[in-house]
Amino acid sequence: MTADAYESDLPRPGGLPQRARRAAATVLGRRRPMVDAGIEEYAQTHSSPQSPALAAVAADTRRLSDRPFMMSDAPQAHLLATLVHLGRARNVLEIGTFTGYSALAMASALPEGGRITTCEIDTGNAAIAAGHFAASPHADRIDLRVGPALPTVRNLPGPFDLVFIDADKTGYVRYFEAVLPKLSPHGVIAVDNTLHSGLVPQDPEERVMVRALHEFNTLLRHDRRVEQVMLTVRDGITLIRLTS
Numbered sequence: 001m002t003a004d005a006y007e008s009d010l011p012r013p014g015g016l017p018q019r020a021r022r023a024a025a026t027v028l029g030r031r032r033p034m035v036d037a038g039i040e041e042y043a044q045t046h047s048s049p050q051s052p053a054l055a056a057v058a059a060d061t062r063r064l065s066d067r068p069f070m071m072s073d074a075p076q077a078h079l080l081a082t083l084v085h086l087g088r089a090r091n092v093l094e095i096g097t098f099t100g101y102s103a104l105a106m107a108s109a110l111p112e113g114g115r116i117t118t119c120e121i122d123t124g125n126a127a128i129a130a131g132h133f134a135a136s137p138h139a140d141r142i143d144l145r146v147g148p149a150l151p152t153v154r155n156l157p158g159p160f161d162l163v164f165i166d167a168d169k170t171g172y173v174r175y176f177e178a179v180l181p182k183l184s185p186h187g188v189i190a191v192d193n194t195l196h197s198g199l200v201p202q203d204p205e206e207r208v209m210v211r212a213l214h215e216f217n218t219l220l221r222h223d224r225r226v227e228q229v230m231l232t233v234r235d236g237i238t239l240i241r242l243t244s
């Protein structure tokens, strides 16, 4: 795709709710949800509350990290746990651990004998996550792999019932291609931030990210191997399954 075609295919500034962006930017750092801030708040209030264990991990993350906005929020944690529950997932893969919040949310919904492998490249983040995992009653279900995710994923046999892709956005196509052959027939790939920033970048760093996300979204749209739905939860989560 040429740069011009890319630009013309993206939403225009002002095409998405500015008020929601401003309100959310205050709370979430760079994350901007797609729906009105009041609706977002109502949805949060009327979803189950965050567990005390996850609330403690979130508080610890805000204390220890200068990028706490990278962490999933409570509704997203419930969504991930519900996907584990719904798919009766036993083997879960996460790409992008950060401080372990989403991994712990998914681990809490696993059945006896279930397992989550979670990949993190940053040793500082991995050390914080390891502490959170060790303090959890679900520590034995979590396998933390420190290093770049791609070689790790290529060495894992699968099949995976649920994959959560939530690391560097420019790697999404490679992660997707690496995990797709290892997805179980009823498996789901959940991809985070697919509507990041309303796909309207605010600075050069976001521009690279948004371009990569748009290219990923476009590839997916034309990929006959899979069917997908893009949810406007937070800043977009795409759920992908094999074509039936």
Ligand SMILES: C[S@@+](CC[C@H](N)C(=O)[O-])C[C@H]1O[C@@H](n2cnc3c(N)ncnc32)[C@H](O)[C@@H]1O
Residues within 6 Å of the ligand: 070, 071, 072, 095, 096, 097, 098, 099, 100, 101, 102, 103, 119, 120, 121, 122, 125, 147, 148, 149, 150, 166, 167, 168, 171
């Ligand atoms: C958005 S955060 C993950 C948030 C986490 N899933 C959660 O919801 O709490 C992305 C993480 O991916 C990690 N990361 C970036 N590139 C990576 C790579 N190539 N392999 C593994 N992890 C990577 C970053 O260090 C960061 O901690």
